[in-house]
Amino acid sequence: MYLSLFAVLACLSSCHGSFVEDEKKENHCDVLKQLLESSAVAVELRKNGFHRELVTSVELSPDDLRWVRVLLVHRWPRGVYVDPYQLADHRDWQILINSAIDLELPAHKTSGFITYVYPAPDGPTPRLIKVTIPVHTRYHEPSFDGEAFTAVEIEPPKLLLRAEKCTQLHSLEPHTVVEAPCTHKNLSTCAWLQLPHQQDQGSVSVQVPVGDESLVIPVCAGTLLVTMICCVGLSKYMWTHRIV
Numbered sequence: 165m166y167l168s169l170f171a172v173l174a175c176l177s178s179c180h181g182s183f184v185e186d187e188k189k190e191n192h193c194d195v196l197k198q199l200l201e202s203s204a205v206a207v208e209l210r211k212n213g214f215h216r217e218l219v220t221s222v223e224l225s226p227d228d229l230r231w232v233r234v235l236l237v238h239r240w241p242r243g244v245y246v247d248p249y250q251l252a253d254h255r256d257w258q259i260l261i262n263s264a265i266d267l268e269l270p271a272h273k274t275s276g277f278i279t280y281v282y283p284a285p286d287g288p289t290p291r292l293i294k295v296t297i298p299v300h301t302r303y304h305e306p307s308f309d310g311e312a313f314t315a316v317e318i319e320p321p322k323l324l325l326r327a328e329k330c331t332q333l334h335s336l337e338p339h340t341v342v343e344a345p346c347t348h349k350n351l352s353t354c355a356w357l358q359l360p361h362q363q364d365q366g367s368v369s370v371q372v373p374v375g376d377e378s379l380v381i382p383v384c385a386g387t388l389l390v391t392m393i394c395c396v397g398l399s400k401y402m403w404t405h406r407i408v
Contacts, residue, residue, distance in 0.1 A: 195231070204223045205220065208368065209299075214300060214372075217296050220297070231327045231328060237281075242275050244300065256283070259280065265277065270302055271303065280348065312374065314372050314374050316369065322358055323359035339357050339358070
């Protein structure tokens with residue numbers, strides 16, 4: 165009799181634990197759905213010249229974000245680059261770059277790249293996230309139509325969210341599920357929910373000065389002439405003062 169009673173209690177305990185676990189998973193998925201429906205992403209550029217700062221602000225509305233992980237996916241144009249050595253000094257967030265970056269190449273000899281930014285990787289996710297990434301513009305080819313500047317458009321990042329206990333992401337349609345690295349160490353990929361595109365989420369533009377192709381011949385001729393005059397003057401000075 166006692167054995168039968170013990171078996172019944174064990175079964176009830178197991179069923180209750182399974183029910184609680186399923187309820188937790190459902191709650192985590194509900195939190196993700198709320199985030200996708202109410203979160204907002206905004207970007208702005210700070211500073212001037214060839215060295216700027218791209219500030220990304222993410223506002224998350226639910227209060228309970230203990231199990232939520234956030235990922236910002238930036239698709240950078242070839243006209244700008246980030247310095248991996250400079251980014252290594254940041255401790256508030258972690259970053260993964262999908263390809264090697266040559267800091268010296270001009271814009272027309274490079275291609276775009278992707279970065280994965282993980283805000284607050286070691287602690288709870290805050291409701292307001294701000295990530296400041298130093299951005300540097302590359303030198304561009306001279307303009308053939310006399311334009312003094314060219315525009316480089318930087319798109320806002322994609323916001324991806326996931327919760328470890330919400331495994332049935334495909335059931336949260338019509339939201340988009342994408343695969344991306346789980347952490348900045350790039351050891352494995354995870355399924356993430358992507359925030360839908362917002363109409364007011366526009367790109368930011370960087371005006372980069374460029375040279376004038378029509379001035380190539382005068383500049384080269386002037387440079388050659390100045391070089392020859394300097395060489396003649398220096399040779400005359402050395403001959404006059406018998407400098408060997």
